[in-house]
Amino acid sequence: MDEIFTSIGIGFGPSNIALAIALREMSGHFDAAKRHLFLDRRPHFSWHPGLLFPESTMQISFLKDLVSTADPKSEFTFLNFLHEKGRLHQLNRTGFAGGSNF
Numbered sequence: 490m491d492e493i494f495t496s497i498g499i500g501f502g503p504s505n506i507a508l509a510i511a512l513r514e515m516s517g518h519f520d521a522a523k524r525h526l527f528l529d530r531r532p533h534f535s536w537h538p539g540l541l542f543p544e545s546t547m548q549i550s551f552l553k554d555l556v557s558t559a560d561p562k563s564e565f566t567f568l569n570f571l572h573e574k575g576r577l578h579q580l581n582r583t584g585f586a587g588g589s590n591f
Contacts, residue, residue, distance in 0.1 A: 497527070510556055510563065
C-alpha cells in the first residue's frame with residue numbers, strides 16, 4: 490500500500506525543523522490524520538558538521554532558532570529547555586549559553 494503524505498520536507502536543517510515543530514504544535518487544531526515526512530541524507534542530527542574547531546562556539550544568538558520568535562512559549566525553544574533544566578538563571582547571569590554545560 491502506498492503512503493500519502495500531506496507534506497514532505499527535504500533536508501532537516503533549521504527551516505524544516507521549525508516547520509516540523511509548527512506542524513506538531515498545530516496538530517491539535519487540524520486534522521490529525523495528516524502525515525508529514527522529513528528526509529535528510531544524514532542518519533542523525535549534526536550541527537555544522539566539520540565546520541567547528543574543538544573548543545569553539547557559535548556566534549549566532551540562540552533566539553534565532555526559528556522557534557523562539559514564532560512561539561516563545563513552545564516546548565521546543567532553547568529558553569524552555571534551560572527553564573526545564575533549572576539553568577535559565579545561569580544564562581541570565583553569564584549572558585552566554587555555549588559549551589557543554591548546557
